[in-house]
Amino acid sequence: MNGLLEEMTAKALKLNVPLSVQLDLTYRCNERCVHCYLDHEDHGEMTTAEIKHVLDEMADAGVFILTLSGGEILLRKDFFELLEYARLKLMFCVKLKTNAILIRQPEAARIRELGVESVQISIYSHRPEVHDAITLVPGSLQRSVQAIRFLKSQGLRVVMANVLMVQNAQDYPGVRALAGELGVECTLDPTITPMMDGDRSVLSLGVDQDALRQVFRDASLVGDVDEFCAIPDPAEKSELENLPCSAGHTTCYVSPYGDVFPCVQFPLPTGNVRQQRFIDIWRHSDSMNEVRSIRVKDLSTCTQCTHVSSCSRCPGLAFMEGNMRGPSSQDCEKSFARTGIPSANMLSKRRSAPHLVQIRALPALASATA
């Protein structure tokens, strides 16, 4: 974050202003990514008028950065009408997240004309057989890459987002090389998010410790490996007063159905914009205020942990594990992979795990079945 944005974020925090919001326009999608946390049925999306209304309310509340995501945003027939409203009428700084399959030259030109800040596109591999096996759409890599070329030819800022999972664990150098060839930025995230309905089966797609260690020791990704993987200093007392993350403090998430959550990865219901004003949910929701009240010192297991001052702990993932003040196991795994030191959560699980018992067939049963 640059200095001035940091300053404005600090000011927004002090004034309780939601500076940045992600609004998912739809959960419908034209890809079926194997790791996706969404149900792609339409359960009653907000109408064009409803979305414009909530955009008005967000602008009134002080929202500056608006991320439009999904599902696939271009499946909304009113997508460009909404984008034009957000940009030209309300002057949000708009970022888009898309698979870009539906972006051709005219769409790219319109996105440029409307002054979109950046377009993030999911690319899981440089190899079509791997990428397309993740999206379950044959030809999807080719179409997404073609769209990146269209967007770049318009001078737009494009970011390739790569989620690391078992299927593509060895492909990130190829994705980064592709990004370099296309002249775009590239991010890599080893986090798999459980389904919004609580189903955690997708977590089995997450990479193992060996793959995490490889990523965290790649200087081209993390910079100074020794510094990145260093054992953290004990937390200062003042660090325990810090906020665990920006969710609910300067950022939040709104679903296509109008539900407001602290973050897209933190499905704690706080209100619905179809029933209440956005600003009232933001300011007065008990759930939002509970999230806001939490400081690092309130995280029971994590305050006992070596990693407390350097951990990437996600409160939303912790919430999905059952306790928003508890640890997030995926982040424990990351801290362990970086430093080789198990987290307090990992140690406590080891202590409480039942001892393994060798089970042998009873002699009587063994002879009976012989």
Add this chain to the structure above:
Amino acid sequence: MSKLYLARNPRVAARSLDGEMMIMSGRDSTLFTLNKTATILWQAADGATPLDEIVESRICAAFDVEPSRALQDAETLARELATHEILQVSEEPIVPQTSPAGDAR
């Protein structure tokens, strides 16, 4: 002296945070905050009101400043904002592509 007209560049993003105007450049995503005078120019930049009228009605009314000096300073500031592609400056009225002044809350 010919008249100058100002309009907001439709490619920027803008929001007022507790009275302080944040502007993000559409060219390179650089973030700016505007001082009070620049905020007045931004808010009044409807493409139709000449700069001298803006200065007279909104700057001289708010600050104890001599009108000709205020106009000179405002023109310098407007041209500087134009170099950052925050405002458009023209000797002819400009048809605005953004909403009327006041909608960029």
